[in-house]
Amino acid sequence: MGVPGERRKENYRVFVLGAGSMAEAFIRGVTEERAVTPGHVRVINRSGGGRLEELRDMYGISPAQSLAEAAQSDLVVLSVKPADMATALDQVRPYLNGQLLMSFAAGVTRAWITDQVNGRAHVIRAMPNLPVAVLAGATAVTFGPDIADGERQHVLYLLEQIGKVVELPESLMDAATAFSGSxxxxxxxxxxxxxxxxxxxxxxxxxxxxxxxxxxxxxxxxxxxxxxxxxxxxxxxxxxxxxxxxxxxxxxxxxxxxxxxxxxxxxxxxxxxxxxxxxx
Ligand SMILES: NC(=O)c1ccc[n+]([C@@H]2O[C@H](COP(=O)([O-])OP(=O)(O)OC[C@H]3O[C@@H](n4cnc5c(N)ncnc54)[C@H](OP(=O)(O)O)[C@@H]3O)[C@@H](O)[C@H]2O)c1
Missing domain, CATH: 1.10.3730.10 (ProC C-terminal domain-like)
Structure with missing residues (x-):
């Protein structure tokens, strides 16, 4: 794992799409030990307002004014329900320009997401579980060959902030969803x-x-x-x-x-x- 901070990247910017419980767990994990500078985390949901202010007050992150702010990020985290994925991907697609795009949605494949965004992002599929809320989760994650080792290591480091992480081939992600997700x-x-x-x-x-x-x-x-x-x-x-x-x-x-x-x-x-x- 190395010394905490050694794997930290200065000025790394994260855009979180979705502001539910999974988004909050991720935000809490990465900001608590300053794996990401809180001011470099932007978050957006559909309804805006109170929920985003609550996250700002608790973790020091910034509510995003629009999806266009995703364009300035290194990592876009998709924390919406599987049923909302198609719409969310449609909306964020114009602002993708080669960033990493990490999805937490059950069952939704890397290939499908990549297709939906016309290959404008490098897609990561992760499956966390509920105890990430208390930073004691178990997350299975799969990367494609298009993701450089340094980027991969850094995302593993971010996910380690919310618990244990294992890397798996995508063919085992549905099994991991059943095993650790459920x-x-x-x-x-x-x-x-x-x-x-x-x-x-x-x-x-x-x-x-x-x-x-x-x-x-x-x-x-x-x-x-x-x-x-x-x-x-x-x-x-x-x-x-x-x-x-x-x-x-x-x-x-x-x-x-x-x-x-x-x-x-x-x-x-x-x-x-x-x-x-x-x-x-
Ligand atoms: N919770 C878990 O234990 C768990 C475990 C493993 C995986 N996951 C996965 O993690 C993901 C998030 O789960 P959750 O429990 O955090 O869900 P959630 O509490 O229902 O939150 C979903 C969030 O997505 C936002 N959203 C939906 N469509 C959007 C759009 N087009 N643009 C912007 N924001 C949009 C919603 O905004 P509004 O509230 O404004 O509508 C809400 O903030 C899901 O894919 C879930 O399957 C969750």
Whole structure:
């Protein structure tokens, strides 16, 4: 990763199209440790007004007066819903002149975006997840061969400000969307089931939740600290004939593995389908 700041580029200008929760997480991440100078970040949405002023007051960035300001940026971040991509790309196209253009939209391919902007930008497709809001996200990202290594490294550095980042070939982006993009929802669904089960066993819901949260955080920290795989840690805490063994055996009987594989496949298929659906 190197020394923070070493990969920082002076005078790097970012134009953010969209001012929702994902845009805010990105803005917070890159401005908090000054990976980008707040005054060099411009942001625009459709409705203008209060939301842009709120972002200005919180992060010191500047609301853009018009999309034309994208022309002066090094990186344009597209943080609009997949359904709004076609219109947003149409509107910003005249102001693209070879900048980097990074999209956060599920399912929408680099090739399609490049086509929509008539090749006037170098397109990056990234898939962050909800915990970027607390700078603890997991982002999968894919670059094309048209992007120089220095530019690529710098974008990786910017994304590292909102959490962990992995680079993947684009063919795996729908799978990554299912896995890490939807991951927080899946983990929460499992936790919900754990909480319901704890209540069934007589533990009050609030107490169950406190134990649950600490169990999740503690397990994640242990995995990271010891550098173990989940299977290794599970085996470490599973004594033959013990309580974990009894519980895991019940999960195997119910084919938890099969259910999870099915769930991820459904989410990946949906990501690909959304990409097709929103192409105008
Ligand atoms: N939130 C997540 O956890 C998450 C996770 C992974 C990926 N993503 C992706 O990140 C993107 C943004 O998500 P979000 O949750 O931040 O969405 P959001 O809260 O709905 O925000 C979307 C923003 O886009 C603006 N917008 C739409 N069309 C526009 C246009 N033509 N010109 C200018 N601004 C336009 C909207 O402006 P107005 O409000 O003025 O209409 C709004 O500020 C989506 O593609 C989403 O799939 C989100």
């Amino acid at each position: 991951g927080p929802g899946f983990v929460c669904y499992f936790l919900e089931a754990m909480e319901n089960a704890a209540v069934e066993l007589g533990i009050p819901a609030e107490t169950a939740r406190a134990l649950l949260l600490q169990t999740v955080v503690g397990t994640a920290k242990s995995l990271e600290y010891w550098g173990l795989t989940p299977a290794e840690l599970r085996k470490r805490v599973t004594s033959p004939g013990g309580t974990t063994h009894a519980g895991v055996t019940a999960m195997q009987t119910g084919d938890l593995n099969g259910v999870v594989t099915e769930a991820l496949r459904a989410a990946a298929d949906r990501s690909a389908e959304m990409g097709r659906q929103y192409r105008a």
